[in-house]
Amino acid sequence: MSVPRLLLICLSLFWLMAAPVMAQEQAAPSRCLAIAQTLPHVTFASFIPAQAGAKDEVRITYAGHSTYVVETPGGVRIATDYNGAYGSDPLPDVVTMNKAHRTHYTETPDPGIAHVLRGWNPDGGPASHALGIDDVYVRNVPTDIRTWGGDLERDANSIFIFEVAGLCIGHLGHLHIRLADAHYAAIGRLDVVMVPIDGGMTLSLDGMSEIAGRLSSSIVLPMHRHSTPIGAFTGRMGAGFAVEFRDSPSLTVSLRTLPRQRTIIVLKGV
Template sequence: MSEVVKLRWFGHACFRISGDITVVIDPFHERDVGYPTPKTRADVVLITHDHFDHNRADVIEGDFRIIRTPGVHEVMGVTFRGIPSYHDSSRGRLRGENTIYVFEMNGIKFCHLGDLGERLSDEKIEEIGDVDVLMIPVGGHFTIGPEEASELVERMSPRVTVPMHYKTPVIDFPIKPVDEFLRGKENVREFRESEVEVRLPERPEIWVLQYG
């Protein structure tokens, strides 16, 4: 059993969480997004919704299990809970549905919100439960924006918040940069690396990773 969990951000909404098993979330191809195509193996690939910039499981190597639906999924001793939500604030009429994933690895509880576009109800937040590491979209336009993301972080109270799905020099999407989410916030850690070991802080922090 691995005692170390590492978190890597490939860019956009794509992450790799490596511990007892390796999980990749929302992979993409570089010609669709601009970030380099993730080159990695996985045991599990999570797809939050079936849009071109989130669903390219074909770029991932290995004999992996794909999860793309709400519900409870057991893989290699890890329980993945998929919680239904919407990609927009119109109950999915504009951009469809989105699956929030919650799972625990090495005692650390992760939550990836996908392309969340709605304000979550108190009941939905209760269903998600306590979260240690929250991966949250902050760029707006296609998802919740900086203000909505800030409010949601306050309501969910994760130990670590990792912003995603925001404007960078390599992505040509009409979304906002991470600075708008970070404005006025304390305990922001900006890393030079794309991959970090997950050590939960005593006080809540925001982790800004490099893509790659």
């Protein structure tokens, strides 16, 4: 193949992946996926130049329990683990849910919400989402959960990943199990990760520390705290993480402002 023809093909593929996606469920190239040649050692790949979107800030607000509201530079509003009690004013464009408890989902979401993404499949089998809306791409990685009786229920939780402004932002949902290599490969890297820290029904604090490390997360946002002392969580995460307490429930982040040291940020209300 001639060099000009090869260059044309490469440029075409770049523009195809970089083009905005329409607001619909569709397959789209992830910019956060890992190239897993020899798990658990992986090379993380981003399919856009590092400077692209570096000035575009994403706003993340702690709304309550395990609900964070993610607002994209394009104005898309996303509420995680949505049950109607938090993050509903103003009404989000996209909500994600998980099946573990009624505090993580609602059977009667407001009909004005354009996209309701359940982390489980009501018809059985794993849920599968690949939603492109304006400047954000939303996908999920299913995991199992434990029932009240202690048994495992297959594919009843999802880790949701929001790819926007060059950032990879993940919400672990009501995670009950340690992640396998296949999960890490499907998730890729997460620049920002939201983790449940109650240490009861959800995964232990030690498990959360392992996950944050393996996902190469620059920012860790705790949630779902209940009675767990923040110090117990930050202490288990280890000396490799800085800790910041904010007097606001919101933060803004971009590729340019990601901290050099991995940092646990505790927003007001957590």
